[in-house]
Amino acid sequence: MTGSKTFYLTTPIYYVNDVPHIGHAYTTLACDVLARFMRLDGYDVKFLTGTDEHGQKVEKSAMNAGIAPQEFTDRVSKNFRDLVSLMNFSNDDFIRTTEPRHIASVQELWRRLESAGEIYLGSYAGWYSVRDEAFYGEDELTTSPSGKKIAPTGAECEWVEEPSYFFRLSAWQDRLLEFYEQNPDFIAPAGKRNEVMAFVKSGLKDLSVSRTTFKWGIPVPGNPDHIMYVWLDALANYITAVGFPDESGEYAKYWPANLHMVGKDILRFHAVYWPAFLMAAKLAPPKRVFAHGWWTIEGQKMSKSLGNVIAPETLVNTYGLDQTRYFLLREVPFGNDGDFSHKQMVQRINGNLANDYGNLVQRSLSMIGKNCGAAVPQPGAFTEADDALLGAARNLLPIVRAEIRSQSFHKALDAIWAVIGDGNRYVDEQAPWALKKTDPARMATVLYVLAETIRHLAILTQPIMPEASAKILDQLAQGPEARGFDRLGAGGALVAGTPLPTPQGVFPRYVDEAKS
Template structure:
């Protein structure tokens, strides 16, 4: 079992506010939400953080293009991310903005600490810079773009920059980082990403430019207002700002080091190389784990604004339903791999797994109970080996699902639950309670009880993924609110015969294609 009230701190990356949220943002935060909800139900004291990254040249330029000041611009765009959190039913405990005073104070405290440790020095920066990536690139990293222009490996345009800059002594941290990765094999996941990062560090680290003078929208460098902090030192600090750093004690002592930073694979280097180096240099423990997930394509095509195939999560919710979208995103792809969003796959999961497998199971069982057992949890007789087999499978789910969630294998966790859902459907077909109704009503009652128990355990475990639908299923079993945590799983929380249950209603409607008026094909 988990320790009661053990702290658990999980973070999303903070999202850059130069655009509106898309499926990638929804996906990362959803994975964190599912894990945060799972841990809460498992008795942990969870802090789940998300937020927005609001400084940098891109924001300054975007605001200027709209004719408004950067703070007004970020106020507007940051709200889009709060609205997404509400629409997706995310359960974050905090929402941090890098324009908040608490964050500026933490950034400046970290800077001063690094100066005290002789980890920062002033020099001049000359090199290639991509505004879009807010990143510097070495000559040998550049690729040829159209018309022979130099471009970043990400495809972003680069410009030659020469300016005074403060540098962080990253080159001093290569061996220490390698040692840290070896001592903490679970620090970077999945394994393929870990190998990538280690290979990058093994190749040698250059000192890192951590300030800019060519624009003003950022956290001022303490003692030198001509400079503002480079966006990555500023942005990454949010994870300790949110737990009260630089104040020791309180939330910082309770929740730091973070249990998990969830990120997209494109920002892994910042989180797995720069961030632990900054922290170790400041005498702060690095986080326990960084998980880099993959990207989505749309019907097999790379998603891009220029192609116009960006997936809006709000439109998905409107088309398919909130819990259906949440389920699909966690179920469709091995977490960590790239995945493809297609209408056909979405409808397949909705109708095949949610409506047919789970929804139909619950509806059949509860309808038969309502009709044949006076609308109450039925009396139970002796269990047969088949009954016991299904009950044991349902009661044993947490022990199988918990380690999968701990390594962010969401798709495997759901498949493990579905093994029991499919077993329950096979059991109901074999036992045929509709036949037993006439031949052996007492046996029918036991069969329905076993099925209700299977549904109860599945519904409790499905709450992190489909919170609203799982709540409806538990309502229909008359499960009180205080009996919905993982402590109620298994025999200890079993249904009590004679408990009245409400009239059953469908929870997962089938998706029906909207009728279209097709033009006559000529």
């Protein structure tokens, strides 16, 4: 789809030193839902994800595995590509920082920063965490019982002394604060914005942006003894993917990005360093950075040592794909930390999906199949109750749009489920099974209203549960051309007499094998 309405959103690029877990799936899922929503809403969307493949940590891991870094990254990057198909993500591009297009982009960004006088050569002496790929001030560290320096993240730090290029971050303190004031929605949620502003107000030091003690990275233009700091390299992926340094074409079309979705642990890099790099290079900063929370598992922090890291594949195989997608975005207010528990997942599947949504669809379409000749019924005049339900369904789009656009996915789902609840109460109150004997014409109207309500619900749940929603729309004989948001409302209403297929259940109940 082409047009003036464009929307560019990105996940962080995932570090190849890791295997995909629930946290990676969560971030990309949020972006996928937003991308699907915006496409259905008539936008030309570019949705980017990918892998971050350079740095000392990767070099060490490759060495430990006894293989070359490129072979190591090829192997591990594939795990994140596999996550895309597993979770039914709809990204338009998958970037790897080892690609030639990215190397050219980052080196040009460096040249622009250097020619603007924003980078200078000095020497670095300080504390560095290999795990975090981050530098820390003495005041940020604690000392472990064994005498090791520990970063706020819990990572060990080592003292590093080497020649280094520096970015003049200290010169950007006032300009960043001014930028945040002028763009109050740049950092979300609000609590995270306050954290970033407090950090910047406390004073910024110039940032070391090159290393000489390892080789796995992008060489500094004109001085290949230096490798670019992995975060300068990684952040630039967002402009690489739209064709930078070519500022025509996709760059002109999509940049600045509408949204960078990140975990809260990497907010500083995206909300402080990245806009400073871009503005220093005379490039526009992104419009918004949203930092979401972390997941615990059954009340405990995810950790390899506890053995409680859940692979997305396990969730999908155990509970179902759309069930997993739904749970992750409904269970927790987006932006807060969340806890995954088997009990809560089963309650959501059996309560919200099977009992509420699935039951509304199944009983409504089954009654149409049995009592209306397996075709969309012919409605008569609408009553106040009919108009109330249809009105609620037809008024959902602006409510859901506002919540999705502000990344309040749980509130969007709450609004949709409120109408599902209205639909179930309407069935009980209207009792179409009784009307079959006393007033068949009224029964047909009631069933039409239900089918039309379900059509709206299925169109609006497509971004969250694409497969389940497609099955429901198939059962309403709504083809691919009838599934965009432009078909919501009376203009796209079901046509009486349209033949309908035999209804099939969409949300099976979850039965705990251990208890059955």
